[in-house]
Amino acid sequence: xxxxxxxxxxxxxxxxxxxxxxxxxxxxxxxxxxxxxxxxxxxxxxxxxxxxxxxxxxxxxxxxxxxxxxxxxxxxxxxxxxxxxxxxxxxxxxxxxxxxxxxxxxxxxxxxxxxxxxxxxxxxxxxxxxxxxxxxxxxxxxxxxxxxxxxxxxxxxxxxxxxxxxxxxxxxxxxxxxxxxxxxxxxxxxxxxxxxxxxxxxxxxxxxxxxxxxxxxxxxxxxxxxxxxxxxxxxxxxxxxxxxxxxx
Amino acid sequence: xxxxxxxxxxxxxxxxxxxxxxxxxxxxxxxxxxxxxxxxxxxxxxxxxxxxxxxxxxxxxxxxxxxxxxxxxxxxxxxxxxxxxxxxxxxxxxxxxxxxxxxxxxxxxxxxxxxxxxxxxxxxxxxxxxxxxxxxxxxxxxxxxxxxxxxxxxxxxxxxxxxxxxxxxxxxxxxxxxxxxxxxxxxxxxxxxxxxxxxxxxxxxxxxxxxxxxxxxxxxxxxxxxxxxxxxxxxxxxxxxxxxxxxxxxxxxxxxxxxxxxxxxxx
Numbered sequence: 001x002x003x004x005x006x007x008x009x010x011x012x013x014x015x016x017x018x019x020x021x022x023x024x025x026x027x028x029x030x031x032x033x034x035x036x037x038x039x040x041x042x043x044x045x046x047x048x049x050x051x052x053x054x055x056x057x058x059x060x061x062x063x064x065x066x067x068x069x070x071x072x073x074x075x076x077x078x079x080x081x082x083x084x085x086x087x088x089x090x091x092x093x094x095x096x097x098x099x100x101x102x103x104x105x106x107x108x109x110x111x112x113x114x115x116x117x118x119x120x121x122x123x124x125x126x127x128x129x130x131x132x133x134x135x136x137x138x139x140x141x142x143x144x145x146x147x148x149x150x151x152x153x154x155x156x157x158x159x160x161x162x163x164x165x166x167x168x169x170x171x172x173x174x175x176x177x178x179x180x181x182x183x184x185x186x187x188x189x190x191x192x193x194x195x196x197x198x199x200x201x202x203x204x205x206x207x208x209x210x211x212x213x214x215x216x217x218x219x220x221x222x223x224x225x226x227x228x229x230x231x232x233x234x235x236x237x238x239x240x241x242x243x244x245x246x247x248x
Numbered sequence: 249x250x251x252x253x254x255x256x257x258x259x260x261x262x263x264x265x266x267x268x269x270x271x272x273x274x275x276x277x278x279x280x281x282x283x284x285x286x287x288x289x290x291x292x293x294x295x296x297x298x299x300x301x302x303x304x305x306x307x308x309x310x311x312x313x314x315x316x317x318x319x320x321x322x323x324x325x326x327x328x329x330x331x332x333x334x335x336x337x338x339x340x341x342x343x344x345x346x347x348x349x350x351x352x353x354x355x356x357x358x359x360x361x362x363x364x365x366x367x368x369x370x371x372x373x374x375x376x377x378x379x380x381x382x383x384x385x386x387x388x389x390x391x392x393x394x395x396x397x398x399x400x401x402x403x404x405x406x407x408x409x410x411x412x413x414x415x416x417x418x419x420x421x422x423x424x425x426x427x428x429x430x431x432x433x434x435x436x437x438x439x440x441x442x443x444x445x446x447x448x449x450x451x452x453x454x455x456x457x458x459x460x461x462x463x464x465x466x467x468x469x470x471x472x473x474x475x476x477x478x479x480x481x482x483x484x485x486x487x488x489x490x491x492x493x494x495x496x497x498x499x500x501x502x503x504x505x506x507x508x509x510x511x512x513x514x515x
Contacts (some may be wrong), residue, residue, distance in 0.1 A: 075405065
Protein backbone atom coordinates (compact mmCIF):
# COMPACT_ATOMS: atom_id res chain seq x y z
CA UNK A 1 0.00 0.00 0.00
CA UNK A 2 2.96 2.30 0.34
CA UNK A 3 3.58 4.06 -2.91
CA UNK A 4 7.01 5.59 -3.15
CA UNK A 5 5.55 9.03 -3.90
CA UNK A 6 4.19 9.23 -0.39
CA UNK A 7 7.49 8.67 1.32
CA UNK A 8 8.76 11.76 3.15
CA UNK A 9 11.87 10.37 4.76
CA UNK A 10 13.50 6.97 4.59
CA UNK A 11 16.33 5.55 6.69
CA UNK A 12 18.33 2.64 5.30
CA UNK A 13 20.42 0.77 7.87
CA UNK A 14 21.22 4.14 9.40
CA UNK A 15 23.46 4.50 12.42
CA UNK A 16 25.43 7.12 14.29
CA UNK A 17 28.50 6.77 16.49
CA UNK A 18 30.13 9.25 18.81
CA UNK A 19 33.62 8.73 20.30
CA UNK A 20 33.71 5.17 18.92
CA UNK A 21 30.46 4.26 20.62
CA UNK A 22 27.35 3.48 18.60
CA UNK A 23 24.38 5.50 19.81
CA UNK A 24 22.14 3.66 17.41
CA UNK A 25 22.84 1.24 14.58
CA UNK A 26 21.11 -0.37 11.63
CA UNK A 27 17.81 1.50 11.73
CA UNK A 28 15.55 1.21 8.71
CA UNK A 29 12.23 2.95 8.69
CA UNK A 30 10.15 5.27 6.56
CA UNK A 31 7.61 7.98 7.25
CA UNK A 32 4.85 8.48 4.73
CA UNK A 33 2.30 11.23 4.21
CA UNK A 34 -0.60 11.05 6.63
CA UNK A 35 1.02 8.30 8.71
CA UNK A 36 2.29 8.35 12.29
CA UNK A 37 5.42 6.37 13.06
CA UNK A 38 6.27 6.06 16.73
CA UNK A 39 9.67 5.30 18.19
CA UNK A 40 9.60 3.63 21.59
CA UNK A 41 12.37 2.23 23.72
CA UNK A 42 14.11 2.67 27.07
CA UNK A 43 16.31 5.66 27.96
CA UNK A 44 19.47 5.74 25.90
CA UNK A 45 18.05 3.40 23.27
CA UNK A 46 18.71 5.88 20.47
CA UNK A 47 15.25 7.36 19.88
CA UNK A 48 16.34 11.00 19.76
CA UNK A 49 19.45 10.04 17.81
CA UNK A 50 17.30 8.29 15.21
CA UNK A 51 15.10 11.38 14.94
CA UNK A 52 18.19 13.58 14.46
CA UNK A 53 19.48 11.24 11.76
CA UNK A 54 16.14 11.51 9.97
CA UNK A 55 16.26 15.31 10.27
CA UNK A 56 19.77 15.55 8.87
CA UNK A 57 21.19 17.10 12.06
CA UNK A 58 23.74 14.29 12.27
CA UNK A 59 25.63 14.15 9.02
CA UNK A 60 28.43 11.65 9.55
CA UNK A 61 26.22 8.59 9.67
CA UNK A 62 26.50 5.04 8.50
CA UNK A 63 23.83 3.81 6.12
CA UNK A 64 21.78 6.45 4.35
CA UNK A 65 18.89 8.87 4.71
CA UNK A 66 16.66 9.91 1.85
CA UNK A 67 14.64 13.00 2.59
CA UNK A 68 11.94 14.03 0.14
CA UNK A 69 10.66 17.21 1.77
CA UNK A 70 12.07 20.47 3.03
CA UNK A 71 8.95 21.49 4.91
CA UNK A 72 9.85 20.15 8.32
CA UNK A 73 8.55 20.99 11.78
CA UNK A 74 10.64 19.85 14.73
CA UNK A 75 9.93 19.71 18.43
CA UNK A 76 13.27 18.87 20.09
CA UNK A 77 13.40 16.96 23.34
CA UNK A 78 15.33 19.59 25.18
CA UNK A 79 15.66 23.28 24.45
CA UNK A 80 16.88 26.00 26.74
CA UNK A 81 16.64 29.69 26.00
CA UNK A 82 19.51 31.74 27.34
CA UNK A 83 18.56 34.72 29.49
CA UNK A 84 20.60 37.00 27.23
CA UNK A 85 18.04 36.42 24.47
CA UNK A 86 14.94 38.51 25.02
CA UNK A 87 12.48 36.31 23.16
CA UNK A 88 8.70 36.43 23.30
CA UNK A 89 6.44 33.59 22.22
CA UNK A 90 5.51 35.71 19.22
CA UNK A 91 9.17 36.07 18.13
CA UNK A 92 9.74 32.35 18.64
CA UNK A 93 6.84 31.43 16.36
CA UNK A 94 8.54 33.01 13.35
CA UNK A 95 12.01 31.73 14.19
CA UNK A 96 12.64 29.62 11.10
CA UNK A 97 9.91 30.82 8.78
CA UNK A 98 7.91 34.02 8.49
CA UNK A 99 4.26 33.14 8.84
CA UNK A 100 1.16 35.31 9.01
CA UNK A 101 -0.27 36.53 12.26
CA UNK A 102 -3.46 34.54 11.60
CA UNK A 103 -1.55 31.28 11.35
CA UNK A 104 0.36 32.09 14.53
CA UNK A 105 -2.86 32.77 16.42
CA UNK A 106 -4.50 29.66 15.04
CA UNK A 107 -1.63 27.39 16.04
CA UNK A 108 -1.35 28.91 19.52
CA UNK A 109 -5.11 28.52 20.00
CA UNK A 110 -4.98 24.87 18.94
CA UNK A 111 -2.42 24.06 21.62
CA UNK A 112 -4.21 26.28 24.14
CA UNK A 113 -1.57 28.95 24.74
CA UNK A 114 -2.87 31.94 22.76
CA UNK A 115 -2.98 33.98 25.99
CA UNK A 116 0.81 33.66 26.29
CA UNK A 117 1.59 35.24 22.92
CA UNK A 118 3.33 38.33 24.29
CA UNK A 119 5.01 36.61 27.22
CA UNK A 120 8.73 36.11 27.45
CA UNK A 121 9.76 32.50 26.77
CA UNK A 122 11.80 32.47 29.97
CA UNK A 123 8.67 33.13 32.03
CA UNK A 124 6.77 30.05 30.80
CA UNK A 125 6.34 26.84 32.75
CA UNK A 126 7.63 23.58 31.30
CA UNK A 127 4.21 22.48 30.09
CA UNK A 128 3.39 25.89 28.61
CA UNK A 129 6.71 25.95 26.79
CA UNK A 130 6.04 22.48 25.40
CA UNK A 131 2.69 23.69 24.01
CA UNK A 132 4.45 26.65 22.39
CA UNK A 133 7.03 24.34 20.83
CA UNK A 134 4.28 22.19 19.35
CA UNK A 135 2.39 25.26 18.11
CA UNK A 136 5.51 26.55 16.39
CA UNK A 137 6.14 23.23 14.68
CA UNK A 138 2.58 22.91 13.32
CA UNK A 139 2.02 26.56 12.44
CA UNK A 140 4.14 26.39 9.31
CA UNK A 141 2.06 23.52 7.93
CA UNK A 142 4.94 21.10 7.56
CA UNK A 143 4.89 17.96 5.45
CA UNK A 144 7.01 16.15 8.01
CA UNK A 145 6.63 16.62 11.76
CA UNK A 146 9.25 15.22 14.10
CA UNK A 147 8.08 15.28 17.70
CA UNK A 148 10.53 14.24 20.39
CA UNK A 149 8.45 13.69 23.50
CA UNK A 150 6.13 16.56 22.65
CA UNK A 151 3.95 16.40 25.76
CA UNK A 152 6.58 16.14 28.49
CA UNK A 153 5.59 18.22 31.47
CA UNK A 154 2.07 18.77 30.18
CA UNK A 155 -0.74 18.08 32.64
CA UNK A 156 -2.75 14.87 32.32
CA UNK A 157 -5.83 16.21 30.55
CA UNK A 158 -3.66 18.39 28.35
CA UNK A 159 -1.60 15.36 27.38
CA UNK A 160 -4.62 13.51 26.02
CA UNK A 161 -5.87 16.62 24.23
CA UNK A 162 -2.46 17.22 22.62
CA UNK A 163 -2.21 13.64 21.38
CA UNK A 164 -5.65 14.01 19.87
CA UNK A 165 -4.47 17.24 18.29
CA UNK A 166 -1.40 15.52 16.84
CA UNK A 167 -3.61 12.85 15.30
CA UNK A 168 -5.93 15.53 13.92
CA UNK A 169 -3.02 17.47 12.42
CA UNK A 170 -1.75 14.35 10.73
CA UNK A 171 -5.16 13.85 9.13
CA UNK A 172 -5.85 17.49 8.24
CA UNK A 173 -2.45 18.42 6.83
CA UNK A 174 -1.83 14.90 5.53
CA UNK A 175 1.64 15.24 6.97
CA UNK A 176 3.83 12.41 8.14
CA UNK A 177 4.76 12.31 11.82
CA UNK A 178 7.76 10.74 13.48
CA UNK A 179 6.85 10.61 17.15
CA UNK A 180 8.96 9.70 20.15
CA UNK A 181 7.18 8.89 23.33
CA UNK A 182 7.43 7.08 26.61
CA UNK A 183 3.71 6.96 27.11
CA UNK A 184 2.84 3.63 25.50
CA UNK A 185 -0.79 3.77 26.45
CA UNK A 186 -1.72 7.04 24.82
CA UNK A 187 0.61 6.84 21.88
CA UNK A 188 -0.38 3.45 20.61
CA UNK A 189 -3.98 4.45 20.06
CA UNK A 190 -3.00 6.83 17.27
CA UNK A 191 0.01 5.16 15.75
CA UNK A 192 0.18 3.44 12.38
CA UNK A 193 3.62 1.94 12.81
CA UNK A 194 5.75 1.33 15.87
CA UNK A 195 9.51 0.95 15.91
CA UNK A 196 10.87 -0.41 19.14
CA UNK A 197 14.50 0.61 19.66
CA UNK A 198 17.21 -0.59 21.96
CA UNK A 199 20.40 0.59 20.27
CA UNK A 200 19.09 -1.19 17.20
CA UNK A 201 15.63 -2.01 15.91
CA UNK A 202 14.36 -4.54 18.39
CA UNK A 203 11.06 -5.07 16.62
CA UNK A 204 8.68 -3.07 14.48
CA UNK A 205 5.25 -3.23 12.93
CA UNK A 206 1.69 -2.29 13.78
CA UNK A 207 1.05 -1.58 17.48
CA UNK A 208 -0.67 -4.92 17.88
CA UNK A 209 2.11 -6.89 16.24
CA UNK A 210 4.72 -5.15 18.36
CA UNK A 211 2.79 -5.78 21.55
CA UNK A 212 2.72 -9.50 20.79
CA UNK A 213 6.41 -9.61 20.04
CA UNK A 214 8.46 -11.40 22.68
CA UNK A 215 11.37 -9.01 22.34
CA UNK A 216 9.02 -6.16 23.18
CA UNK A 217 7.77 -8.03 26.21
CA UNK A 218 11.35 -8.66 27.32
CA UNK A 219 12.15 -4.98 27.01
CA UNK A 220 9.07 -3.44 28.58
CA UNK A 221 7.64 -6.27 30.66
CA UNK A 222 4.37 -8.14 30.53
CA UNK A 223 2.39 -5.17 31.84
CA UNK A 224 3.28 -2.98 28.91
CA UNK A 225 2.11 -5.69 26.63
CA UNK A 226 -1.21 -5.74 28.40
CA UNK A 227 -1.62 -2.00 27.91
CA UNK A 228 -1.53 -2.61 24.21
CA UNK A 229 -3.82 -5.59 24.24
CA UNK A 230 -6.31 -3.56 26.26
CA UNK A 231 -6.13 -0.98 23.55
CA UNK A 232 -6.70 -3.65 20.96
CA UNK A 233 -9.71 -4.88 22.86
CA UNK A 234 -11.05 -1.39 23.27
CA UNK A 235 -11.23 -0.81 19.60
CA UNK A 236 -12.59 -4.04 18.22
CA UNK A 237 -16.14 -3.04 19.10
CA UNK A 238 -18.27 0.05 19.68
CA UNK A 239 -20.64 0.71 22.58
CA UNK A 240 -23.73 2.29 21.08
CA UNK A 241 -25.82 4.82 22.96
CA UNK A 242 -28.46 2.14 23.53
CA UNK A 243 -25.98 0.09 25.47
CA UNK A 244 -25.49 -2.51 22.79
CA UNK A 245 -22.12 -3.81 21.75
CA UNK A 246 -21.46 -3.56 18.06
CA UNK A 247 -18.58 -5.35 16.38
CA UNK A 248 -16.37 -3.30 14.10
CA UNK B 249 33.55 70.46 7.23
CA UNK B 250 35.50 67.21 6.89
CA UNK B 251 38.65 69.26 7.48
CA UNK B 252 37.81 69.32 11.14
CA UNK B 253 39.32 66.23 12.80
CA UNK B 254 36.57 66.20 15.39
CA UNK B 255 33.76 66.10 12.80
CA UNK B 256 35.59 63.30 11.03
CA UNK B 257 35.91 61.38 14.30
CA UNK B 258 32.21 61.89 15.02
CA UNK B 259 31.13 60.65 11.58
CA UNK B 260 33.47 57.68 11.91
CA UNK B 261 32.24 56.85 15.40
CA UNK B 262 28.60 57.05 14.37
CA UNK B 263 29.29 54.70 11.47
CA UNK B 264 31.03 52.23 13.77
CA UNK B 265 28.27 52.35 16.40
CA UNK B 266 25.52 51.57 13.88
CA UNK B 267 27.36 48.37 12.91
CA UNK B 268 28.63 47.28 16.34
CA UNK B 269 25.07 47.54 17.70
CA UNK B 270 23.58 44.50 15.95
CA UNK B 271 26.87 42.55 15.77
CA UNK B 272 27.38 43.13 19.50
CA UNK B 273 23.98 41.58 20.23
CA UNK B 274 25.09 38.39 18.52
CA UNK B 275 28.39 38.51 20.41
CA UNK B 276 26.44 38.61 23.68
CA UNK B 277 23.86 36.02 22.59
CA UNK B 278 26.42 33.58 21.24
CA UNK B 279 28.95 34.17 24.07
CA UNK B 280 31.66 35.34 21.70
CA UNK B 281 33.23 38.15 23.70
CA UNK B 282 36.53 36.33 24.12
CA UNK B 283 36.47 35.41 20.45
CA UNK B 284 36.11 39.11 19.60
CA UNK B 285 39.05 39.87 21.87
CA UNK B 286 41.19 37.30 20.08
CA UNK B 287 40.43 38.76 16.68
CA UNK B 288 41.16 42.25 17.98
CA UNK B 289 44.52 41.22 19.49
CA UNK B 290 45.51 39.66 16.19
CA UNK B 291 44.77 43.01 14.56
CA UNK B 292 48.10 44.36 15.81
CA UNK B 293 49.85 41.87 13.56
CA UNK B 294 47.65 43.07 10.70
CA UNK B 295 48.58 46.67 11.41
CA UNK B 296 52.30 45.98 11.47
CA UNK B 297 52.06 44.08 8.20
CA UNK B 298 50.14 46.98 6.70
CA UNK B 299 52.92 49.37 7.70
CA UNK B 300 55.75 47.19 6.52
CA UNK B 301 54.18 46.39 3.15
CA UNK B 302 52.41 49.71 2.72
CA UNK B 303 48.98 48.10 2.63
CA UNK B 304 45.74 49.65 3.70
CA UNK B 305 45.38 49.03 7.45
CA UNK B 306 41.71 47.99 7.42
CA UNK B 307 42.30 45.55 4.57
CA UNK B 308 45.36 44.02 6.21
CA UNK B 309 43.63 43.68 9.60
CA UNK B 310 40.65 42.06 7.91
CA UNK B 311 42.86 39.46 6.22
CA UNK B 312 44.83 38.62 9.39
CA UNK B 313 41.72 38.46 11.61
CA UNK B 314 39.97 36.18 9.11
CA UNK B 315 43.04 33.93 9.01
CA UNK B 316 43.09 33.74 12.81
CA UNK B 317 39.38 32.83 12.81
CA UNK B 318 40.02 30.05 10.28
CA UNK B 319 43.01 28.83 12.30
CA UNK B 320 40.81 28.64 15.37
CA UNK B 321 38.25 26.49 13.56
CA UNK B 322 41.03 24.15 12.38
CA UNK B 323 42.56 23.94 15.87
CA UNK B 324 39.18 23.11 17.37
CA UNK B 325 38.94 20.15 15.03
CA UNK B 326 42.45 18.87 15.78
CA UNK B 327 42.85 19.12 19.53
CA UNK B 328 40.73 18.53 22.58
CA UNK B 329 41.94 21.67 24.33
CA UNK B 330 39.02 23.78 25.55
CA UNK B 331 37.91 26.71 23.41
CA UNK B 332 39.04 29.43 25.83
CA UNK B 333 42.57 28.00 26.00
CA UNK B 334 42.78 27.98 22.19
CA UNK B 335 41.48 31.54 22.05
CA UNK B 336 44.05 32.64 24.63
CA UNK B 337 46.79 30.90 22.71
CA UNK B 338 45.88 32.67 19.48
CA UNK B 339 45.16 36.06 21.10
CA UNK B 340 48.41 36.37 22.98
CA UNK B 341 50.68 34.77 20.44
CA UNK B 342 49.38 36.97 17.62
CA UNK B 343 49.70 40.04 19.88
CA UNK B 344 53.24 38.99 20.77
CA UNK B 345 54.22 38.39 17.16
CA UNK B 346 52.77 41.79 16.27
CA UNK B 347 54.92 43.46 18.94
CA UNK B 348 58.01 41.55 17.87
CA UNK B 349 57.47 42.62 14.26
CA UNK B 350 57.15 46.23 15.44
CA UNK B 351 60.62 45.85 16.98
CA UNK B 352 62.04 44.95 13.59
CA UNK B 353 60.38 47.92 11.92
CA UNK B 354 62.50 50.46 13.78
CA UNK B 355 62.50 52.77 10.75
CA UNK B 356 58.79 53.47 11.25
CA UNK B 357 57.55 55.50 14.22
CA UNK B 358 54.58 53.70 15.79
CA UNK B 359 52.07 55.34 18.03
CA UNK B 360 51.53 52.25 20.20
CA UNK B 361 49.08 54.03 22.50
CA UNK B 362 47.06 55.07 19.47
CA UNK B 363 46.93 51.49 18.21
CA UNK B 364 45.91 50.08 21.56
CA UNK B 365 43.36 52.68 22.58
CA UNK B 366 42.28 54.49 19.43
CA UNK B 367 43.18 57.93 18.18
CA UNK B 368 40.60 60.37 16.88
CA UNK B 369 43.26 62.55 15.34
CA UNK B 370 44.22 59.67 13.07
CA UNK B 371 40.84 59.35 11.32
CA UNK B 372 41.20 60.43 7.68
CA UNK B 373 38.62 60.95 4.93
CA UNK B 374 39.71 57.59 3.47
CA UNK B 375 38.96 55.95 6.83
CA UNK B 376 35.48 57.47 6.73
CA UNK B 377 34.85 55.89 3.35
CA UNK B 378 36.09 52.52 4.58
CA UNK B 379 33.93 52.71 7.72
CA UNK B 380 30.73 53.74 5.94
CA UNK B 381 31.02 51.55 2.84
CA UNK B 382 32.38 48.59 4.82
CA UNK B 383 29.79 49.15 7.52
CA UNK B 384 26.95 49.24 5.00
CA UNK B 385 28.19 45.98 3.48
CA UNK B 386 28.43 44.32 6.89
CA UNK B 387 24.87 45.36 7.77
CA UNK B 388 23.54 44.22 4.40
CA UNK B 389 25.13 40.79 4.74
CA UNK B 390 23.98 40.52 8.35
CA UNK B 391 20.44 41.25 7.23
CA UNK B 392 20.67 38.52 4.59
CA UNK B 393 21.86 35.88 7.09
CA UNK B 394 19.72 37.14 9.97
CA UNK B 395 17.15 34.34 9.92
CA UNK B 396 19.51 31.33 9.92
CA UNK B 397 21.98 33.07 12.26
CA UNK B 398 19.34 34.09 14.77
CA UNK B 399 17.48 30.77 14.61
CA UNK B 400 20.69 28.83 15.21
CA UNK B 401 21.59 31.19 18.05
CA UNK B 402 18.31 30.22 19.71
CA UNK B 403 18.73 26.52 18.92
CA UNK B 404 21.20 25.04 16.47
CA UNK B 405 19.36 21.76 15.94
CA UNK B 406 16.05 23.44 15.26
CA UNK B 407 17.65 25.61 12.58
CA UNK B 408 19.47 22.66 11.04
CA UNK B 409 16.40 20.39 11.13
CA UNK B 410 14.21 22.97 9.44
CA UNK B 411 16.67 23.55 6.63
CA UNK B 412 18.32 26.89 7.45
CA UNK B 413 21.99 25.94 7.02
CA UNK B 414 23.32 27.39 10.30
CA UNK B 415 26.93 26.40 9.62
CA UNK B 416 27.14 28.68 6.61
CA UNK B 417 25.57 31.54 8.57
CA UNK B 418 28.10 31.04 11.37
CA UNK B 419 31.04 31.10 8.95
CA UNK B 420 29.77 34.31 7.32
CA UNK B 421 29.22 35.87 10.75
CA UNK B 422 32.84 35.10 11.68
CA UNK B 423 34.00 37.00 8.61
CA UNK B 424 31.73 39.91 9.56
CA UNK B 425 33.37 40.00 13.00
CA UNK B 426 36.80 40.26 11.38
CA UNK B 427 35.44 43.04 9.15
CA UNK B 428 34.00 45.19 11.94
CA UNK B 429 37.26 44.95 13.87
CA UNK B 430 39.15 45.96 10.75
CA UNK B 431 37.09 49.07 10.11
CA UNK B 432 36.83 50.27 13.71
CA UNK B 433 40.34 49.59 14.98
CA UNK B 434 41.55 53.17 14.42
CA UNK B 435 38.63 54.66 16.34
CA UNK B 436 38.51 52.46 19.41
CA UNK B 437 41.86 50.72 19.43
CA UNK B 438 42.49 47.02 19.58
CA UNK B 439 42.24 46.58 23.34
CA UNK B 440 38.82 48.18 23.56
CA UNK B 441 36.95 47.20 20.40
CA UNK B 442 35.28 44.22 22.12
CA UNK B 443 33.96 46.65 24.73
CA UNK B 444 32.29 48.61 21.96
CA UNK B 445 30.62 45.38 20.82
CA UNK B 446 29.55 44.06 24.22
CA UNK B 447 28.73 46.98 26.51
CA UNK B 448 25.99 48.69 24.45
CA UNK B 449 24.44 45.26 23.73
CA UNK B 450 24.55 44.33 27.42
CA UNK B 451 22.98 47.69 28.25
CA UNK B 452 20.27 47.03 25.66
CA UNK B 453 19.48 43.59 27.11
CA UNK B 454 18.56 45.21 30.41
CA UNK B 455 15.84 47.29 28.82
CA UNK B 456 14.53 45.20 25.90
CA UNK B 457 11.72 42.70 25.58
CA UNK B 458 12.41 41.44 22.04
CA UNK B 459 15.48 40.78 19.88
CA UNK B 460 14.60 43.61 17.47
CA UNK B 461 14.34 46.08 20.35
CA UNK B 462 17.64 44.89 21.77
CA UNK B 463 19.35 45.54 18.44
CA UNK B 464 17.78 49.00 18.23
CA UNK B 465 18.70 50.01 21.80
CA UNK B 466 22.18 48.60 21.27
CA UNK B 467 22.65 50.91 18.28
CA UNK B 468 21.26 53.89 20.19
CA UNK B 469 23.49 53.06 23.18
CA UNK B 470 26.52 52.87 20.90
CA UNK B 471 25.68 56.19 19.26
CA UNK B 472 25.25 57.94 22.60
CA UNK B 473 28.53 56.42 23.85
CA UNK B 474 30.40 57.67 20.78
CA UNK B 475 28.98 61.18 21.03
CA UNK B 476 29.43 61.47 24.81
CA UNK B 477 32.84 59.81 24.66
CA UNK B 478 34.23 61.93 21.84
CA UNK B 479 33.07 65.21 23.36
CA UNK B 480 34.62 64.34 26.70
CA UNK B 481 37.75 63.13 24.95
CA UNK B 482 38.00 66.60 23.39
CA UNK B 483 37.18 68.32 26.66
CA UNK B 484 39.58 66.38 28.88
CA UNK B 485 42.20 65.56 26.26
CA UNK B 486 41.84 61.80 26.77
CA UNK B 487 42.24 58.99 24.22
CA UNK B 488 39.08 58.44 22.18
CA UNK B 489 38.65 54.69 22.75
CA UNK B 490 38.70 54.72 26.57
CA UNK B 491 36.42 57.78 26.61
CA UNK B 492 33.82 56.06 24.42
CA UNK B 493 33.94 52.84 26.47
CA UNK B 494 33.66 54.78 29.73
CA UNK B 495 30.59 56.54 28.37
CA UNK B 496 29.04 53.20 27.40
CA UNK B 497 29.72 51.82 30.88
CA UNK B 498 27.91 54.85 32.27
CA UNK B 499 24.87 54.01 30.11
CA UNK B 500 25.05 50.36 31.19
CA UNK B 501 24.87 51.41 34.86
CA UNK B 502 21.86 53.58 34.08
CA UNK B 503 20.14 50.59 32.46
CA UNK B 504 20.72 48.57 35.65
CA UNK B 505 18.79 51.20 37.59
CA UNK B 506 15.94 50.64 35.16
CA UNK B 507 15.97 46.89 35.95
CA UNK B 508 15.81 47.49 39.69
CA UNK B 509 12.83 49.77 39.22
CA UNK B 510 10.93 47.26 37.11
CA UNK B 511 11.59 44.52 39.67
CA UNK B 512 10.21 46.80 42.37
CA UNK B 513 7.13 47.46 40.25
CA UNK B 514 6.55 43.73 39.81
CA UNK B 515 6.54 43.10 43.55
